[in-house]
Amino acid sequence: MVESKAAAVQELRARFAAGRTRPAEWRAAQLRGVLRMATEMEAEICDALHADLGKPKTEAHVHEISLVKSSCLFALKNLKKWMKPQKVPAKLMNFPSTARITPEPLGVVLVISAWNYPILLSLDPIIGAIAAGNTVALKPSEVAPATSSLLAELLPRFVDGTCIKVIEGGVEETTALLNHKWDKIFYTGNSRVGRIVMALAAKHLTPVALELGGKCPVVVDSNVDLHIAAKRIAAGKWGCNNGQACIAPDFIITTQTLAPKLVESLKKVLDKFYGKDPLLSADLSRVVNVDHFNRLKGLMDEEMVSDKIVFGGQRDEQQLKIAPTIFLDVPLDSAIMKEEIFGPLLPIITVDKIHESFGLINSMAKPLAAYLFTRNNELQDQFEGAISAGGMLFNDTSIHLTNPYLPFGGVGESGTGAYHGKFSFDAFSHRKAVMNRGFIGEARARYPPYSATKLEILKGVLEGKLGDMIQAILGFPRGK
Secondary structure, eight states: OHHHHHHHHHHHHHHHHHTTTTTTTHHHHHHHHHHHHHHHHHHHHHHHHHHOOOOOOHHIIIIIIHHHHHHHHHHHHHOOOOOOOOEEEGGGGGOEEEEEOOOOOOEEEEOOOOOOTHHHHHHHHHHHHHHHOOOEEEEEEEEEEEEEHHHHHHHHHOOOOOEEEEOOOOOOHHHHTTTTTSSEEEEOHHHHHHEEEEEEEEEEEEOOEOOOOOOOEEEEOSOOHHHHHHHHHHHHHHTTTGGGGTSSSOOEEEEETTTHHHHHHHHHHHOOOOOOOOOEEEEETTOOHHHHHHHHHHHHHHHHTGGGEEEEEEEEETTTEEEEEEEEEEEESSSGGOOOOSSEEEEEEESSSSHHHHHHHSSSOOSSSSEEEEEEEEHHHHHHHOOSSSEESSSSSSSGGGTTTSSSEEGGEEOOEEEEEEHHHHEEEEEEEEEESOOOOGGGGSSSSSSSSHHHHHHOOOHHHHHHEEEEEEETTTTT
């Protein structure tokens, strides 16, 4: 197995060295292949996502398949523009010259995907890597085995399998891959593994993009339309893989006076979304496996929070299902407030004044996303200026990632690097500085032997003084 991985990496490097992935035609052909796969194999993809996560077909299509197709189409539309060198101004001191920034592929890249959106989080980075002209090894998550197997089967049928490879396996296989030298590693997952990826990458000075997560806060002001806010919070939490999403709302902060009304609005919305017994709803994903189920159960059953449940709490270990569960006024030192929940549990924290939420959020690690519901433009401006987060969205949740003109990525503990749209192309490209000069315009003052006169001329040139530049080019010593 180790030898086969080494052979795969070697072939990827040989193909890149041969220049196979550089032409725009090759890149476009692979993007069209991914697009065809997402279109023609939709039923198989939905089946795999349901097998791994119990993911409803609507979520599979809207949150994974359609976003992959949109990314492909966006890249195909803009590919030649992205590849084109960008002209930049040339300074007078370099006269005569031209300057440009030329994007070039990094080389052989490794994409390590996550289990919660195993199609999107595998293919979306690959789209950027292909568009940028790299060869790619994809390591899908073993926690979503049906999707991993499907990707290993399908991708070679639709793209160039000599330049884009799927390598399956668990921790041992991933570790073996990380011990190879790569030109970029793109990892999506949790911060614990992210640290391991970064440490192993450091041995080869390999650049990394880490798409992690964190506790994404939702602040709800008292002047909002509560019903709409509740629907949008619920859609971003339980309508996104039952809370198993890195940008899902992790906790709510609101005022003590608004909290009871918000709870009632959420209850009404959840009853309408998933019925009186949400464990029977076909529109709610299940927890991915027993380990994650037990972790969530432990958060629910902690002594200091178990009596704070104001809605939900039902669970079925055999089905790996936990109902949408709302907590009110859980202690800040409870486990549910110390770690990313990544599931259907939603604590509500109350404050006297909404501005107190700023300090609470800033006392935690920087989140991947921060949400604020308010009609107050001044409060929005203050929130944007005071809160550091990977992304920010006002009066909705999660949907900012659908805009290809916005970068998607974390800051601090929530990750490093960004992608989507052109940011994906840039994530897998090196922006090479290029300057072109002719053989006229020699400045004798730059060459030894040095002298005080030459130094004075060079000082003037560096300060942009036209007279000194002319003297430097013409070679006339000052005062002569």
